[in-house]
Amino acid sequence: MSQGSGNTPPKRPLTLRDVSEASGVSEMTVSRVLRNRGDVSESTRAKVLEAARELGYVPNKIAGALASSRVNLVAVIIPSMSNMVFPEVMTGINDVLEETELQPVVGITNYKPEREEAVLYQMLSWRPSGVIIAGLEHTEAAKAMLGAAGIPIVEIMDTDGEPIDSAVGISHRRAGRKMAQAIIDAGYKRIGFLGTKMPLDHRARKRFEGFTEVLAKAKLEIADSEFYSGGSALKKGREMTEAILKRNEENPLDFLYYSNDMIGAGGLMYCLDNGIDVPGQIGLAGFNGIEFLDGLPRKLATMDACRLEIGRAAAEIIAKRVETPDAPGGEVVTLEPSLAYGDTLKRKKKPI
Amino acid sequence: MSQGSGNTPPKRPLTLRDVSEASGVSEMTVSRVLRNRGDVSESTRAKVLEAARELGYVPNKIAGALASSRVNLVAVIIPSMSNMVFPEVMTGINDVLEETELQPVVGITNYKPEREEAVLYQMLSWRPSGVIIAGLEHTEAAKAMLGAAGIPIVEIMDTDGEPIDSAVGISHRRAGRKMAQAIIDAGYKRIGFLGTKMPLDHRARKRFEGFTEVLAKAKLEIADSEFYSGGSALKKGREMTEAILKRNEENPLDFLYYSNDMIGAGGLMYCLDNGIDVPGQIGLAGFNGIEFLDGLPRKLATMDACRLEIGRAAAEIIAKRVETPDAPGGEVVTLEPSLAYGDTLKRKKKPI
DNA sequence: ACGCGGTATGTTATCGCTAAAAAATTTGAT
């Protein structure tokens, strides 16, 4: 009779049985009501819901998942949270999963392969319904786990390589090539490169490779380069730009290619502050298409990495595969990064 | 005899029993080996590990959690992922939890109370070991759930109010007051405010309240204000600054207080581009202390919101409480936001 | 040989829920 009106914090956690007793039906029926499954008469449904609400019952998904062997989690494994790009991917993933009953669980690897392996193991031990993981490069053990997991795997950001299952991303090599071509077409000759030291950022590396490849075809090569790690990227961009320009004063560079927009923006500010004519005297370009470039005094040339879109597409693949478990899989979505010339990269010269 | 060398992806998912059979010991012993609990002889330990590795067995935490009623998840509920501040809080949380066996699970509310309630319900149904949730304002239902969950709860970002259990943050009222005082002390009189429209951002509201309160004591009030929503904050800051300055040309403002650094930076750039003397003709200040301010041509005055530190402290509270379950709880950590004058806010005038 | 204090392993009984099958109830056509 006395169920208490939910004011006293219960010492023993509530279970289906409590709701069952409070509403006078079997546990199974309560379970059905709470999951909206199977036919339940309107009257018992109301009774049960009322009792559950009254008690403040929250179903135990651990038990539910074990019993039904259905886990509505999607493991998301990304290198970092602190550089704007992955939060945005996350936003895309969230937007899509919000509409489903799937829920993302995030693991951070800090760009360390062994950390990735450990995080993946942790994640898989929750038996998620799918995995979204950044990059195509993983340890052998990680690849084995992913291959054997028997769930949809989507490798994101990059499509230059062999995916384990599905992949969504852009070709970073192509992005590098495209940018190089635009720079060459605009007539720049002495090109400097500025980027991170991080040797494990495969995507930056691939962009660089594509970039130099096209340069080489035009009988050009990187005239000088500068690398950084840690710290405020904007400030670093400024400092590196100063350093590389000063170092090449007697034979000045006419273009600077930055491996991301933050350092690019720093470089742009340095140029503006020092009265350097952009893009006349020197051209600049970054990578990522981060939103705030819009507010800069001059718009930095960049290439959109389609971050939000990648997140959405990856989540959609997982969602679809969860709905139709025997669909084929292996889908590869290559998004086309669009080049934004902005105000720091001259347009192609008129064909002669 | 033939266990297969793990090359064939098994149709039936692996369980303890498989490892048990492969290694010729009981499931319990396998479990003990895999968790490093209890005494197991070196020889069987080796046998078991070898078998597990060979098979590619990954333990099922769902089952483990149910059996042991220990779930090493920490629910983290935040409003958004897209504005720099929460990713940084997440980084702090991650840094600390990485050292423990706890794992964060993130839910995004998009600043919507009803969404928060739903996300919280989802999260609690995983029976996490703790909850870290942004803000002190929640729906009644959400408060009830948090109160009844029987696990450590840490409300973060804000300490102006009554926490349910523990709290880590800064006093946004105090932050507003402090900034107002600094502005008054510097001798500014006609102050404009620029912020987001978001009526549900309680922390921005509290800063505003503290700010106007101190202004009122000095017989001052906000001379004009401007609000925005959506879009590139940097660009909006620029536009809003232009608008508010133009609108007050005949009786010009001498200070602009921005509710975040992004729009503040936009405003700063507008001023610099238009040859406005900062901080002589007009002073500027933002809020957050985001890293990239370092790279701006002039350093915006701001107040650090201690984001990383908040994340760490919150995670530490949870970790400690998980270790010592009968510790008291109710800990409130109020961090002191430090005022950075930068180059856009004059120092206090010498006392007369 | 006996029994003692260990350590090393195995057994049994849940954990809280859901799938599947069985039972009870209602409906409806004759």
Add this chain to the structure above:
DNA sequence: ATCAAATTTTTTAGCGATAACATACCGCGT
């Protein structure tokens, strides 16, 4: 009324692990 068909509800068995207890084993002093 009557019985088959349809609907609603209950019962029975796990899901894959772990806690707690039970047993087997080992060396060793007497």
